[in-house]
Amino acid sequence: MIQSATVHLFTDYKTARGILVLKPLSSQIASLVEQAIRDAQSDGTLPTFEIPSVEINPPKRPEQGDYATAIALQLAKPAQMNPLDIAAHISKRLPEKDYIATIEVAPPGFINFRLNEDWLRQQVETIIAEGDDLFKLELGAGKRAQVEFVSANPTGPLHVGRSRGAIVGDSMARILEAAGYDVEREYYFNNAGQQMINLGNSLRIRYLEALGKPVNVPSEDDKSFYQGEYLIDFAKDLIAEKGDSLVDEDWQPFKEYAEQRMFEWIKRTLARVNIHHDVFFNEDSLYTSGAVWDVLKALDERGYIYKAKEWEGASEEEKAKAERRKPATYFRSSKLGDDKDRVVVKADDSPTYTLPDIAYHVNKIERGFDVLVNVLGADHGTEYKVVAYGVNALGYDASKIHVIIVQMVRLLRKGQVIKMSTRAGDYDTLDDLIDEINQTNESNLIDPGTDVVRYLLLARSPDSHLDFDLDLAVTQSNENPVYYIQNAHVRCVGIFRQAEENNLNDEGADLSLLGDDELRFLRKALELGEQIEFAATTFAPHKIAFYAHELANTFHPIYENVRVLHSDVSEDAAKARLRFYRAAQITFKRVLALMGMRAPDKM
Template sequence: MNLFSDIRDLVLDRLAGLAESGALPGGLDLANVAVEPPRDPAHGDMATNAAMVLAKPAGMKPRDIAEALAAALGDDDRIATAEVAGPGFLNLRLAQGVWAGLVEGVLADGEAYGRSTMGQGETVNVEYVSANPTGPLHVGHTRGAVFGDALASLLDHAGYAVTREYYINDGGAQVDVLARSAYERYREACGQAPEIAEGLYPGEYLIPVGEALKETYGESLLDKGEAEWLADVRDFATDKMMEMIRADLAALGVSMDVYFSEKSLYGTGRIEAAIDDLDAKGLIYRGTLEPPKGKLPEDWEPREQTLFRSTDYGDDVDRPIRKSDESWTYFAPDIAYHYDKVSRGFDQLIDVFGADHGGYVKRMKAAVAALSDQKVPLDIKLTQLVRLYKNGEPFKMSKRAGNFVTLRDVVDQVGPDVTRFVMLTRKNDAPLDFDFDKVLEQSKDNPVFYVQYAHARVHSVLRKAAEQGVALTDRPKLEDEAELAVAKKLAEWPRLVEIAARGHEPHRIAFYLYDLASEFHTLWNKGNENTALRFLQEGDPVASAEKIALPRAVGVVISAGLGILGVTPVEEMR
């Protein structure tokens, strides 16, 4: 059920009728005709831009089209009034019975209300987190994990077939540094003083890894040179780090479908295959790049390199894929990884990266466009920094991590539900302040509490109704403007899901839930003053049943929205 879609269908039907009667030219493109909430609710329940977008192709004045459309809509019993405004906007007011029918439809659909078929089963790969397996996840990874997971759930809700994927960066020099760091903790476990040299990872999280190495190898590695133990310790430590990362993600409620190892690309011909594909398309060549911007010529040492012609696909410069020693640049395995994703047949790719990957966007989009012959779109979402505060001060670093605040630090302080919701209270590309005190406040200023409190209030009403033996009905009786305001907000949910999914913007779900909760709390508070608006009407079980249909519908939508965000809806506040 999608009321906005239903009314748009009505508008399109009436436009077709006007064309058939000769009041409008035939063959007009109606794709851009929209029906949406008016900017000012005082103007009506819905508005359509039909006259404005059709005026030029029809060769008519917008107001003339609007007036003809208003008259044509008048015979539908869902339309109470259709009023032309300004140069040709058309504001619609719906009959009061429509809103009661809307609530009834929400209750009939249950959790299916708001689910969309927009995606048509298209396959989407959402890659997120993808942290180096060299330590625990930090707060920046937390935001990326929450955003990526909520986006995947949102797309699923909108009818896409989603794969959640983590790219394990275990093929670069950083895992050798991990191995050397773990070896020092192994030496410590064997009773020797660790030598945490500059450049190694100092965090205490490697102490259990060192102890596990001793349990597995005894002291047999102490007398061996690095060349003998490096590979084994690297694999051992990487596996332990990934166990910790999986546990951290589980604590946040995140579960991946695929863990893809960068190391699997090396020595298997997979990087070569991806580069050969680009080479066959004439996109690989030997050349010399211009000096980077801001460099003086004398600071630049020109050298011939193997380059990918990424400027053919919108990049600023062509990109090296081999270093001067003919080893692969870091970009080459990334190309191969995305070649693998394209080869797996996904219709869309989404990468969620941290703010420091801004310079990476154009080159990766160019690579995917080239590899897929521009058939597979890649959207790269950057998550901006999170600033942590506690007691009015910046939150201190984690001793366990060595130099940053971990995901576990945050979840242990406030829990996964609060963490997830707060991380989605800003658009992904805007910085976010996370105040440990404020996110636990029980006030309207705390969106997590405000939304959860609305859901708990719904269930409080239902418990009391059950105690009073009230028999439920799905058909409400809506009379007051505050009741209608809640119903009208419920009507926006299916439309909002599609807009958020289309824009890859899960934060819109959090914003919507706050607005819905606000309308519901307003109605609740009016009931404190006006007994006729209370959900439970003393001594009148029939009226009570009609009244509680609306909060029941609110509970359905809040539960669905929180589900997309990965937040557990509470039934009782403690």
């Protein structure tokens, strides 16, 4: 009964590379409805008007079917007709499809679709056939996307605040991959600025201090000194390597050493949470290539550049001060809608961050990506705005750039907020956080805290401020959604482990033996396509985290009811159920992978 079952969802959709791709049911139904409206228009039943995009969603109540649309209600005004009549006209023109059992019109004008249950049962085979590529969509097939995220300068270890953007960015990349895009992950950094010189100087001080040389260790008030203890460790390692041979050197060799160590550390931390960048883009290359000055020249040619000593709104004192200075170079962004003009070249002829940032985004666009995603922290909120003005001013299309602004993370321990600041040294690193979760976890997983961190930092709208509750993160019970989801996968694997001992397999399973419980799960599992599509097109990776929880929430009650290895379950039923759990396992594995999490076999 398993033969020929895998064709239904993806018959029409193959990419150039020959990979099978699925199309979400809601999109398929939406095209049917759209066509039906067009048909009704061309035979004169409906007047001519522009058809809005047809939204198909699973309704809240099961008696309203599996999918529903309110399109007839929306068309009431342009068509100047009763919505119920419109719905009737549309549903009459909908073609028969193997996956649809019934189409009903419900007042005040909804069209409700119910899936064919035989077809639904056969999707067990589709899911198994798709495996790790389950619901790889055609949406981005043949297109390239780039996600830029983390982009922290190597001045300190990755702290929790930055980690949110890291997790969100990588999850976004995974979702775009699932949507069919060819995805590049990029990390933009600068190792040439004042911050890095400060880092070199700070390490030099720690180095001299460790050697017992007379040196003043700056206080916490000194913003140019990095207080972090890690520099004391670096200094010791440096002495072990080079002895006291560097005592007469300036900041330079110290900067190089610190940078290299710091980057290793950041990359190691990122690798721990399953994040790997394809490209590390150094801001400095925009200077050596001349791109920065090209941008300035191009802006100037378009009349967006002027020189001035002061800015509007300066106090008398500031004006007096400015009189004695050389003029700075301004970008006339206010002409494009900005609140004020921005300095792009300082009086000392060095550019501010704005100019290379514009050059960088121009560079990204010129590399030919179809979609660019930029994950930024809330403290950089205005930055992208200025960059977009600059990119547009140069005649490029800034609308290709999608910015995800992630709001702040606060770390809570026993209800108390823990302050985080890289420079002051009282930072809380992502490594520390993971280690703390690991310490209280009794599972056999390696580094279990990484999955907890990935989920908890993802499962919130980026627009929402995030309180990371450490007390919740370390609980190993149903309070913790991470284990709730992973446990669903563990339970599936457990069945197969046991089935093997009992010499039971799922070959030749008769899927018609699957009942309502299994159907409920399959309906939810088939929503994954829509979830991926929605998360990818609205740049909202947190959707997948919520969906994962809903899927587990559908699964666990079924697991209680639908037993495989009970004595009162017939062998045929057991085979069919085993086949079903194989599909369930694949679905959970896929969803966890989309979030960069592991699908453990045991916990």
